[in-house]
Amino acid sequence: MIVAPLLALVLPVAVAAEPALPQPWLVAVGSDDAVASDEEEESDEEEDTPKKKKARPEDERTIREIVRGFYARANMGAGAYLLNFGNKGNGSAVSAGTVVGLSFGQDFVDNEKQSMAWEVGFVQGIHNGLAWELQGGLCDFNGGAAGGYPCTEGDLRTYSLQAAYEFSAYPIRRVGIGFRAGGGALYSPHLVESTGYTEDVIPAFGADPGIQGSIHPYGFAGPTLEYYTKLSHFSVGIDADVFYAVGWDLGLNASASLKYTF
Numbered sequence: 001m002i003v004a005p006l007l008a009l010v011l012p013v014a015v016a017a018e019p020a021l022p023q024p025w026l027v028a029v030g031s032d033d034a035v036a037s038d039e040e041e042e043s044d045e046e047e048d049t050p051k052k053k054k055a056r057p058e059d060e061r062t063i064r065e066i067v068r069g070f071y072a073r074a075n076m077g078a079g080a081y082l083l084n085f086g087n088k089g090n091g092s093a094v095s096a097g098t099v100v101g102l103s104f105g106q107d108f109v110d111n112e113k114q115s116m117a118w119e120v121g122f123v124q125g126i127h128n129g130l131a132w133e134l135q136g137g138l139c140d141f142n143g144g145a146a147g148g149y150p151c152t153e154g155d156l157r158t159y160s161l162q163a164a165y166e167f168s169a170y171p172i173r174r175v176g177i178g179f180r181a182g183g184g185a186l187y188s189p190h191l192v193e194s195t196g197y198t199e200d201v202i203p204a205f206g207a208d209p210g211i212q213g214s215i216h217p218y219g220f221a222g223p224t225l226e227y228y229t230k231l232s233h234f235s236v237g238i239d240a241d242v243f244y245a246v247g248w249d250l251g252l253n254a255s256a257s258l259k260y261t262f
Contacts, residue, residue: 065173065174065228065230065232066173066174066228067228067232067233067261068107068110068115068261069106069107069110069261069262070104070105070106070261070262071104071105071106071107071117071259071260071261071262072102072103072104072259072260072262073101073102073103073104073105073119073121073257073258073259073260074100074101074102074257074258074259075099075100075101075102075103075123075239075255075256075257076098076099076100076101076255076256077098077099077239077253077254077255077256078096078097078098078099078253078254078255079096079097079098079099079125079127079251079252079253079254080096080097080251080252081094081127081249081250081251082249082250082251082252083249083250084140084150084248084249084250085129085149085150085249088138088148088149090130090134090135090138091130091134092130093129093130093135093149093150093151093152094127094128094129094130094152094156095127095128095129096127097125097126097127097128097156098125098126099123099124099125099126099253099255100123100124100255101121101122101123101124101255102121102122103119103120103121103122103164104119104120104121105117105118105119105120105121105164105166106118107261112170113169113170114167114168114169114170115167115168115170115176116165116166116167116168117165117166117168118163118164118165118166119163119164119165119166119180119182120161120162120163120164121161121162121163121164122159122160122161122162123158123159123160123162123184123253124157124158124159124160125156125157125158125160125253126155126156126157127155127156127158128154128155129152129153129154129155129156130149130154131154132151132152132153132154132192132201132204132205133204135149135151135152135204135205136204136205136206137204137206138151139151139205139206139207139209141207141209150209150211150249151205151209151211152188152209152211152212153190153191153192153197153201153212154191154192155191156188156191156212157188157189157191158186158187158188159186159187159188159189160184160185160186160187160218161184161185162182162183162184162185162218162220163182163183163184164180164181164182164220165180165181165182166178166179166180166224167179167180168224168226173228174227174228174229175225175226175227175228176224176225176226176227176228176237177223177224177225178223178224178225178226179221179222179223179224180221180222180224180239180241181219181220181221181222182219182220182221183217183218183219183220184217184218184220185215185216185217185218186215186216186217186218186245186248187214187215187216188211188212188213188248189212189213190212190213211247211248214247216245216246216247216248217245217246218243218244218245218246218248219243219244220241220242220243220244220253221241221242222239222240222241222242223239223240224237224238224239224240225237225238226257226259233260233261233262234258234259234260234261235258235259235261236256236257236258236259237256237257237259238254238255238256238257239253239254239255239257240252240253240254241253241254
């Protein structure tokens with residue numbers, strides 16, 4: 001009878017002093033919760049950090065939007081002669097006319113702020129002239145600007161082959177300001193039939209001036225302005241060239257251009 005009360009007093013103390021062992025199911029549940037919590041924290045950090053986009057090759061083309069290289073260009077504008085074909089008392093020997101051209105070239109230097117190009121082209125000029133009957137007896141066979149008329153048969157057609165070098169700078173992305181220079185050869189054929197020129201025109205002039213029907217070398221130079229449109233491969237521009245053709249005249253051509261780069 002005395003043993004039972006003693007056991008009732010000792011057992012609670014012994015049980016309280018004995019260390020509690022971890023339960024396996026508690027450890028498993030706690031570790032899963034910890035792993036899930038760590039994954040959530042990493043996911044939150046990734047969302048807070050902006051993702052870096054990898055640069056793709058096409059991104060560079062999208063940013064630049066300018067195409068340079070081999071190109072074809074068409075020009076149309078006006079041309080005028082400044083010395084020999086000017087007014088010598090009876091009106092200008094040749095009036096201002098139209099100029100058209102077609103050229104091909106390549107941008108062989110292509111940088112963000114500058115470019116260089118070579119170009120070859122064909123240029124045609126159309127001018128109305130003073131009637132040959134009014135030029136008779138007033139011809140200047142020496143081709144001097146202070147003398148008489150250079151004496152042509154009247155209206156003129158000129159055909160030129162030329163080559164040019166062009167340098168351009170780009171203060172802003174789509175606009176190029178440049179300068180070009182080059183040279184070529186000019187030819188103006190007779191428009192009157194050979195029989196009529198021999199029997200009528202030459203006697204009125206007193207001799208054959210020889211200015212038509214021969215080749216005249218020339219050089220030219222002038223500024224350029226170009227705008228690269230948002231229509232890919234196309235650009236528009238303005239060209240102004242001052243030229244001097246040996247045995248012909250000093251002239252000025254100004255034209256608008258449309259260029260397609262391949």
